[in-house]
Amino acid sequence: MxxxxxxxxxxxxxxxxxxxxxxxxxxxxxxxxxxxxxxxxxxxxxxxxxxxxxxxxxxxxxxxxxxxxxxxxxxxxxxxxxxxxxxxxxxxxxxxxxxxxxxxxxxxxxxxxxxxxxxxxxxxxxxxxLSREVVKSTFMDDLKQEIHKLIPKNAKVTSKWHDSTDTNMNYVVDYKIEQKGKRPIFLFGLNGNQKIDDATITILWLEKKYDFFSIGIYEDQEKYSRKSVAKMTDACDRTFSSLPTNINKIRNVIAEQIDSSAKEISA
CATH class of the missing domain: 3.30.1460 (Yope Regulator; Chain: A,)
Incomplete structure (x- = not known):
């Protein structure tokens, strides 16, 4: 032809x-x-x-x-x-x-x-x-992949962790990162005003029972209510305005809290 x-x-x-x-x-x-x-x-x-x-x-x-x-x-x-x-x-x-x-x-x-x-x-x-709702889900997918790349190899990661007495799962931590002999890290993905408020309440509730270091990672901090962000900033040990631009900083903060050697993942 x-x-x-x-x-x-x-x-x-x-x-x-x-x-x-x-x-x-x-x-x-x-x-x-x-x-x-x-x-x-x-x-x-x-x-x-x-x-x-x-x-x-x-x-x-x-x-x-x-x-x-x-x-x-x-x-x-x-x-x-x-x-x-x-x-x-x-x-x-x-x-x-x-x-x-x-x-x-x-x-x-x-x-x-x-x-x-x-x-x-x-x-x-x-x-x-993508639509707004799908983007929210995608952000959490992206966060999951990055967290499993960033954590030290000898740390154990549990997703959707909650206290054993919280049978209704009202206070859920997106990722609990722990290493023997170290205080755990409670990490939250923040992709909406409601999620930010829920994470803030969860941190305040868990503080009564545990010694931990909290990290909050926003999808895009500038998109959310200043009031919600301010409350989260007061409650959380360390927050990051977005995921992609803060990978190295997040890695460094996690490394400061726990050792770096091998990784065990539990769902």
Whole structure:
């Protein structure tokens, strides 16, 4: 199939504002009007791999995402991973080492393949713009992954810990980090005014029974009620305004409280 025929098929399936430019042997750049929020165009390349033609983003989409998030989260568990893999499945798109691509099955499927990969790229990029409730869940997923990277290896981590007398689980600690002979760390993820208030009350209640060091990590401190934040600041030993920009500081604070050697995780 020649380039002119291919271009017509692309225009028929996607939109009229498409240009196909030959860049070498068995390789064409497909220029489309679709862009990311910063103005960069989606990258779509038609090329031959083995005896099959594919349309590929050549890894550009995940590279673009990496400027704003840890793309490793797309390959683990949690909401971002679910959205990523759902987008690939929905639009019959494959992924290999960060590259998104679609194999062309026959001469009549070039246009559909371009349409599908453009939709897949758009959906994958949507992980940055999840609904507010999903973002809250994603923040807790991100916190979980980071905490298990940051804690000393000989520390024991218990998620959703509560005092044995608190049978209704009214005073729950997101992560209890403990090491023999050291006072425990009670760590809270703070992703809403209600969560901040609950964590504050939990700290004040537990202070009557335990000697511990408390850490609060906000999703984005500036988004929340000043009154709630102020109360949390008074109650908590150390707070951080956000997770991504404070990783090293959080690591240092945890290291100051307990030794660093091996890690045991219990759910």
């Amino acid at each position: 020649n380039a002119e025929t291919l271009e017509k098929q692309f225009k028929s399936s996607v939109c009229s504002d498409i240009e196909l430019v030959k860049e070498g042997i068995d390789r064409f750049q497909i220029f489309t009007p679709f862009r990311f929020d910063d103005g960069d165009h989606y990258v779509t390349v038609l090329k031959k791999r083995g005896d099959r033609w594919i349309i590929s983003d050549e890894g550009h989409t995940l590279m673009h995402l990496s400027y704003s998030m840890d793309v490793d989260n797309l390959f683990g568990s949690g909401n971002r991973s679910e959205i990523f893999h759902k987008a690939l499945t929905e639009y019959s798109t494959s992924e290999n080492d960060g590259e998104l691509y679609i194999e062309i099955s026959d001469d009549n499927s070039y246009g559909n393949a371009l349409y599908s990969i453009i939709q897949a790229i758009s959906k994958v990029y949507d992980v940055l713009y």
